Amino acid sequence: MSVDENGAIDAFERLGLTSYEAKVFIALHRLGSGTARDVARVADVPRSQVYSVAESLEARGLVETQQSSPIRYRPVSLEEAEETLRNRFEQERERAFEYVDEVKRESSGEETREDIWTVRGRDRIDDRVVALLSDAEERIVFGTRLPELFTDPIERALEERSSAGVAVLGLTREDRVRERLEALEGVTVETPSTFPETDRRSGRIAIADDGILLSVVDDDDGSETAIWSSGSLFASVLIQLIEAGEAIPVDPSSSTEGSA
Amino acid sequence: MSVDENGAIDAFERLGLTSYEAKVFIALHRLGSGTARDVARVADVPRSQVYSVAESLEARGLVETQQSSPIRYRPVSLEEAEETLRNRFEQERERAFEYVDEVKRESSGEETREDIWTVRGRDRIDDRVVALLSDAEERIVFGTRLPELFTDPIERALEERSSAGVAVLGLTREDRVRERLEALEGVTVETPSTFPETDRRSGRIAIADDGILLSVVDDDDGSETAIWSSGSLFASVLIQLIEAGEAIPVDPSSSTEGSA
DNA sequence: ATGCTGTTGTTATGATCCTACAAACGCCGC
DNA sequence: GCGGCGTTTGTAGGATCATAACAACAGCAT
Secondary structure (H helix, E strand, O other): OOOOHHHHHHHHHHOOOOHHHHHHHHHHHHHOOEOHHHHHHHOOOOHHHHHHHHHHHHHOOOEEEEOOOOOEEEEOOHHHHHHHHHHHHHHHHHHHHHHHHHHOOOOOOHHHOOOOEEEEOHHHHHHHHHHHHHOOOOEEEEEEOOHHHOOHHHHHHHHHHHHOOOEEEEEOOOHHHHHHHHOOOOEEEEOOOOOOOOOOOEEEEEEEOOEEEEEEEOOOOOOEEEEEEEOOHHHHHHHHHHHOOOOOOOOHHHOOOOOO | OOOOHHHHHHHHHHOOOOHHHHHHHHHHHHHOOEOHHHHHHHOOOOHHHHHHHHHHHHHOOOEEEEOOOOOEEEEOOHHHHHHHHHHHHHHHHHHHHHHHHHHOOOOOOHHHOOOOEEEEOHHHHHHHHHHHHHOOOOEEEEEEOOHHHOOHHHHHHHHHHHHOOOEEEEEOOOHHHHHHHHOOOOEEEEOOOOOOOOOOOEEEEEEEOOEEEEEEEOOOOOOEEEEEEEOOHHHHHHHHHHHOOOOOOOOHHHOOOOOO
C-alpha cells in the first residue's frame, strides 16, 4: 500500500528523525543533490533551518556534504540509509535488552495461576493461540466465525497436534472455516449449539487441555481483544461452561462469548 | 559491554519509548508481574502515572494486563518484545523508504564530477573505502598508521583486487599494518617518505584509479572524518601530489593529510 | 571603483507540543 | 477513619517548529 509524503514523514519520525530531518532527507532524494535553497524550495522547511538540519543528518550518516559555495548536500543511497537506520536500531535494541535480560526475574510458575490476562491486537492473539494450542497434550477445541482468524500457523498447529494424537474438535458455522477444518486429518467439526447465528462480536475460542482463550472483535475498527488463562480455576470453570454448551457473557462491555 | 539502567532507558527512548515507558517495562521484568504500586516502588515513576503508562505499553504489545483488583501487569517475554519492536521498525522503515524510492531521482553522473564530499564516522568511511577500492581497475594505494583502520573488509578488497591484476601499493610505518599488508599476495609495501613519524592526525589514504579518500582522526574522541572524490580534477590533482610524495594540508582545521 | 541587489550562513526569538513530575480527589475495603 | 486504588488536573521544562534579523559576500550595472 502506497503512502503519501505525510505518511512517509510520520514513518521517519517513528524511526527517530524529526519532521524537518525527514523532509530534508526526502527533498534531497527528490533533487539528487542541492543547496539549502534548493532544499527549501522543495521541502516545507525554512532555508535558514536547512543548514543545521542537514548537518544533523550528516552526523547520522544519512547525508554527505560538499563544502563549496554554496554548500551542497546529497543523500546517501536508500540502501545505505536503510542499513544505517537498521544498524542503529539493532544497536539500541541490543543495549536495551541486554540490560533487561540481566535484571529480569523469571515469572514464577504459581504467579500465573489463577490469573486471567488481557491481550490486544490480532498478531499478538495469533501468537498466543498458537502457543496455547502447541502445548496441548490431550485435547483441543478451536472455533471461529471469521476465516481470517483461522491463520495458517493455527492451521498447522492443529494439524501437528492432531498428528500427535491430541483430540481436536473444530466449532464453526462458517462454511469456509468448516472446509479448512475438515480438510485436516483427525479433526472433527461441529456446529456450535448455543451461539446465535446473528452473533457478530465473537472472535475466537481456543481450548487446550487446561488453557482457554476467548476473543472478541470490535465491529467498528475490527480490532480484536482476548482474555486467556491457563491452569487456573477460572480457566477450568469456563472450559466446563463451554463444553456444556452454555457460554455465558461475563460482562456486556467485554463479552467472553465463544465463536459462532 | 554491559550497560546500566540509565543506558538501557536511553536505548529504549531511541527505540521509541518514553522514559516512563522504559522504566515501567524494565521494572515489570524485574518483578515478573505486579501492581501499579509494586512498579512505582521499583521504578522511578509516580504510582498515579503507572496506570496510563502501562496501558500505553499494552497497546504497543509489550505488556499484558489482568483486570483484577488491584490491576496486575506483566511484561511479555523479551523475545516477544524484541520481535514486536523489530516488526514495528521494519514496518515504518518500509513505509518511509517505499515512498522515497518512488520520488527519488537518480543522481546524474556529471553531478558527482568535480565534487568533493565529506563523510563522518568510522563505519561510513569503512564502507566508502571498500566501495572505492572495489571499483579499482588499474591501481590502488592504501595507507594508514592505525591498525584498527585497516579493517577486514578493506583487507579482503585489497586481496581481491590484487588477484584481479590491479597494482596494489601499501604505505605505512606501523609494523602491525605492514605485516598484514605484506601477507597479501601481490601487494608491495613502502614507507611513506613525507609524513613525519610524529604525525597523529592522519587516518587513512585510499587511492583507486581516479578516486581518492583522505581521512583524519580527532585525537580527543577518536572520531574520523574523511573527504573523498572520484573522477574529478580535484581528485587527480591530489593523487598527483600524493604520488609525488608531497601531500599538502589543505587547511589546518580540517587537514587532508594522508597516512603516516 | 562603487553602489545596489540577492544570496548565503549564522544566530536569536517566540510559539507549540510533548513529557516529566507533582498533587488532588472520589471511591472502596478494612 | 484510614490507607490504597485509579482517575484527573496542573505546571515546568525541553525539544521542535517557525519566523525574523543580520553580517558577509558575490554578481551586476553604472
